[in-house]
Amino acid sequence: MKEISRRLFLGASASLALAAGTPILQAAAGDSPNASPEGTTIPSATSITDNGGAVWTVSAGVIYRNGATVGETYNVSVLLWYGGMVYHSGTGGQWYVCLNNTWLKVTDPRIPLSAPAGLMYGVNGHYDTQLSPAVIADRMSALGASVFRVNTGGNASTIGAAATIASYLNSAGKTTFPVIDAGLRDANGALAYGSESDAYNAARAIGTQVAQALAPHGVTMYECGNELTRDPYIILPSHEADAGTKAIDFNNTNWPIMRGFMKGLIDGVKTVQPSAACGINFCKSDIAAADALWDGMQPDGSGGYPQIRWDITTWHNYEGDGDIFHIGTDGAGPSFNLPVYVKARYGKPFMMTEWNSDPNQGTAHRASYIPTQLAEFQAHRSTEAFQSAMFYELDGGDQWGLTEGDGTPLNPPYSAFQSFVSAHPDV
Structure with a gap:
């Protein structure tokens, strides 16, 4: 869950300029004004210009960027510019995307992936909230929200508190989405585990305990870990302001600890509920972290390690991080459409499990930001399987919330959320 000290808010994002009816894909600050139109292909075009201004061509089945080859390519039948990235397919039909000069296997990013209705609108809360479960359910109904994301640690008291909330919400027809908020540190703040196997075993026990407590209350989805890629033991301190699109942003020595912990949480949940849907959350544009976990890679580029497989791709994105649909690479580079990328890479439903505006701006700014972002999110439900926001x-009060700490509606953000959902039902 979010703490102000853990997030850099960099001012208004490009998304604030997005009004209803404006095309979703648009140039972001720093993008080349000469970038090719979305969906440009070779053939029929003779070249593609990317958001960084580089010119891509194909000759004799080989791909060139500014006249130099990019990786090893041959028998290329189509080069595609889509979602701020360059994709290609060969005569065999396999698609690839170029990231950091490496071609990674994907599916055709233009193929739509749809998410079913019912989970689009959600809100976050805490196991130790002063709101009763009845008040949570009442505020959710008034807002039109169907999902309550609640944190739980690895001990009986936090798990029990989350289960009490889940029990009531289940009876009220609401969905509880627990985030297992157990981390990599001990009580003194030091790295708690000495090996990947130690981290795995501890996390598996936690995941099992959480699922045993929550499964009886209709819980079928879990978020396994909370912003673990952003722990200073995992992301290198000198890279913390970067966006995570390069593997070198992360600590190679401690990476296996995090990987083992994530895998342990997932396996623990699935020991109790084999059909449960498990997600791992990422922040900013941590696609290098996601790719490394998915492919069983280390930040140093070595491979052959355990591959982490999730059922839901979950992300955190705040205003200062930039617009998720054209977010900058590694903090400052040209933008790309992150949900398009992860759809093509992993083929899983997408959930934005934390989002909000700059908390330093006040409630009027938040009220303006809410419908703008919800409009973007909803527009991608049928194309990038954007399942939930x-x-x-x-109950975050003036700095974060839709209500005060006691559940009193906080306007104008409360009314802005409520009005949007009323006008755009999740059907």
């Missing part, structure tokens, strides 16, 4: 948070 969970606002952070329900």
